[in-house]
Amino acid sequence: MSLFSISNRMINKSLIKNCLNYCQIATALRPKKGKSSRKEAQYFSDAKRVRTVGGKGGDGCVSFLQLWCNERAGPDGGDGGNGGHVIFQASNDVRNFNHVNSVLRANEGGIGSAKDCHGKNAKHTVIKVPIGTVIRNAEGLIVADLANADLMFVAARGGAGGKGNRFFTTDTETSPKVCEYGPPGEDCSYILELRSMAEVGLIGFPNAGKSTLLNALTRAKPKVAPYAFTTLRPHLGTVQYDDHVQLTIADLPGLVPDAHRNRGLGIQFLKHAERCTLLLFVLDASSPNPWMQYNQLMHELEKFGGSLAQRPQLVVANKMDVPASAGNFEQLQQQLRQPNLLGISAKMGHNLAQLLSSIRAAYDRHKAQEEEQRKA
Structure with missing residues (x-):
């Protein structure tokens, strides 16, 4: 008998053995590491009342461009950046609401500046919550059900950036001295409940x-x-x-x-x-x-x-x-x-x-x- 046929038989036996083991019901592995000796218990937070505040929009800028050859080159105030949103995202990485703060605030947008420089848009604040989180508004109505992974719910929208004086330039008003303040973001209260x-x-x-x-x-x-x-x-x-x-x-x-x-x-x-x-x-x-x-x-x-x-x-x-x-x-x-x-x-x-x-x-x-x- 050749070595090639012997090796083929050994491979077939191993494949059959692996297939039988795979078809059987898996057995539980007993933990080898001992339990912690600390006395305080870790509680499971399955419900929480939170307040979400969207980021304030950045203020617009009042500015006039001055060049060496033209001291009255016109308005060049930039717009403010948009405020960030507060977003809840379903994830497998968390199991409860212990990491969620009672007040969640998003970042503010950057203010505009001269030379038509717009303010920076703020990054959104994404809060991971367990899969199966049900979100209720202040009246107790269900507004979101994050039953699957990566589902998102915008809890509080950020304010839009204010316009600079360059935005208000018209044929009749070539030198506006006005701009917009960035509006505040939404301020909402929710109740988070975990059902899955x-x-x-x-x-x-x-x-x-x-x-x-x-x-x-x-x-x-x-x-x-x-x-x-x-x-x-x-x-x-x-x-x-x-x-x-x-x-x-x-x-x-x-x-x-x-x-x-x-x-x-x-x-x-x-x-x-x-x-x-x-x-x-x-x-x-x-x-x-x-x-x-x-x-x-x-x-x-x-x-x-x-x-x-x-x-x-x-x-x-x-x-x-x-x-x-x-x-x-x-x-x-x-x-x-x-x-x-x-x-x-x-x-x-x-x-x-x-x-x-x-x-x-x-x-x-x-x-x-x-x-x-x-x-x-």
Whole structure:
């Protein structure tokens, strides 16, 4: 057998092996670096009220040209430059509004000068915001929905540059001594809301173990305590898979009955889950009748309206390390009759690897369905 045929067989075997590995579901990579030891928590700013002020236009100039051969060569005052705009741009580089100041001002335009020199136009102030940002005006009406990357919204326009005295020259008025001041830019107030915050949203009753689960799956450090409403603001964590795909998991505030009527955190909670791609229901298996929690959660999502209740979802029963959870889990399987129901223990790390694989499989199925619908 020649060396050429042996090398061809080795190449074919490697291609088949790579193809099989590619077809399998990617596994999550456990972080090797330890978590930070600082005590202060990093909060996720998902709503912010801002004031945007456009740049003032540059003033025009009053000037008359004087030459060695003609001391009255005429007006030569230049125009002022335009003020900058304040623009919001959707970007993948940011996740929240922590970097956005309460007052955003654009630069002023340059003033005109002699010899018909116009002032410099100011650069626009571009503020990057996360994808899925909804912008409301002072009356609460939605004026922009930055649902895709690189979409822009002009929040405040800058003032136009003022005209110099050269602009006002006519046949009857050859030596005007007037110019325009640059007008101020627009001054507007907006409310920024983030609705597309994560690929996976953890939904459950207070004290169901959502923060503990996020702490076990990612490098996030949410507050964990044995009492209800520990999480008052959403926390984010990222899971990285071996095929370089990253999925963001959001620990959302706990849901209580009648949340669609704004009880508890109410609407503030439900708006976080409105644009999550996948909903992960976290049930407390140690509590009596855990299937009632799932029914109540689905009832609140249906009452909230929209297509929130029809989102792809996974159901997990947490706190399986508690002795009373084994019997409740069997009854939960009989009541829900979901084949993908998984029993986990976020505190002890039981079945977390299988949970990450299930999340990735459900996410890939949803993306494949969206691609088929887009082509159709």
